[in-house]
Amino acid sequence: MRGTNQSMVSEFLLLGLSRQPQQQQQLLFLLFLIMYLVTVLGTLLIILAIGTDSHLHTPMYCFLIYLSFVDVCFSSTSAPKVMAIHILRNQAISFSGCLMQIYFLCVFAVMDNFLLAVMAYDRYVAICHPLxxxxxxxHQLCALLVVGSWVVASLNALLHTLLMARLSFCADNIIPHFFCDVTPLLKxxxxxTHLNELMILFVAGLLMIAPFVCILVSYVLIACAVLRVSSTRGRWKAFSTCSSHLAVVCLFYGTIISLYFNPSSSHSAGKDTASAVMYTVVTPMLNPFIYSLKNKDMKGALRRVLTMKFSSTP
Structure with a gap:
């Protein structure tokens, strides 16, 4: 029947992170505002530093620009709504708004995943086949990898969004979360919801696991190549070029595994919320620092950008 395809719930209520007194709500708003502004500022600095330094116009740093852009977009899908919940007490989100948030969260999560795999392959080629x-x-391969990642990520997000749109929501509209996630909505x-769950298991699972396997294989091959280097200094130099990427990979997959791949018996509302905050807000904020603080070229480019900025200020 046509009526079964239409939701009886016109909006959902996001509970946010805390239902404590107003003072704590304001503190959470301030905390998320600071993290979001740091994310945006860090991303802009990285893009400016790479864009203004011709020595950094290489595939590795181009991929870093894309990763930084995706991170700030990823954070922008959830952080503004969290701030609205805790300062304006605006917990409502429309059904279409919820679907839109799911779509963009899926796109940027998969893009993060793919870009980390592409960057691992770039490091593998640079270390194992430098000549x-x-x-x-x-440039053609780099563009193909980025565009292909966008296409696959968008199609995956569209699939899950359309499958969610066909469901009916009859009574309960309270989501015990600070953003519209697929799992709470299915409940x-x-x-x-069997078809939705199957697609999450096979399609979304495949798109998360396959890049992770590519990253593991790339670093196993990198480790084998580095161990064949005779000098200790040469080994350290090769490993240091991968340290920033490895740190971001561990942070990204650590939060995903703790949030989505733990046994259901180990889940708790507080733990899941903390993992989701790490995944959607904290990790995008830390990535610019990880890449800039662990990379001499990036630190030099950032220093030149900041020096140019302050010297041009009257």
Whole structure:
């Protein structure tokens, strides 16, 4: 029947992070505002530093620009709503707004995943095949990898959003979260959600696991190549070029695994919320610092950008 395809719930209520007194609400608002502003500022500085330094116009740093852009977009899908919840007490989000948030969260999460895999492959080529790096990592291949990632991520997000749109929500509209996530919404639905769950298991699972396997394989090959280097200094130099990327990979996948791949018996509302905050807000904020503080070229480029900025100030 046509009526079963239409939701009886026109909006949802996001409970946010805390239902404590107003003073704590204001503190949470201030905390998220600071983290969001730091994320945006850090991303802009990285893009400016790479864009103004011709020595950094290489595939690795181009991928870093894309990753930084995706991170700030990822944070922007949830942080503004969290701030609205805790300062304006605006917990309502429309059904269409909820679907839109799910779509963009899916797009940027998968893009983060793919870009980390692409950057791992870039490091593999640079370390294991340095003489062929320029011929292997061409501008055409880099563009193809980025565009292909966007297409696959968008199609995956569209699939899950359309599957969610076909469900009915009859009574309960309270989401015990600070953003519209797929899992809490499926629990609220009064429709058959087996197809949604199957697609999450196979499609979304595949898109998360396959890049992770690529990263593992790349670093196993990198480790084997580095261990064959005779000098200790040469080994350290090769590993240091991967340290920033490895730190971001561990942070990204650590929060995802703790949030989505733990046994259901180990889940608790507080733990899941903390993992979600790490995943959607804290990790995007830390990535610019990780890449800039662990990289001499980036630190030099950032210093030049800041020096130029302050010297031009009257």
């Amino acid at each position: 062929h790096y320029a011929t292997k990592m061409t 609220l639905s009064c429709s058959d």
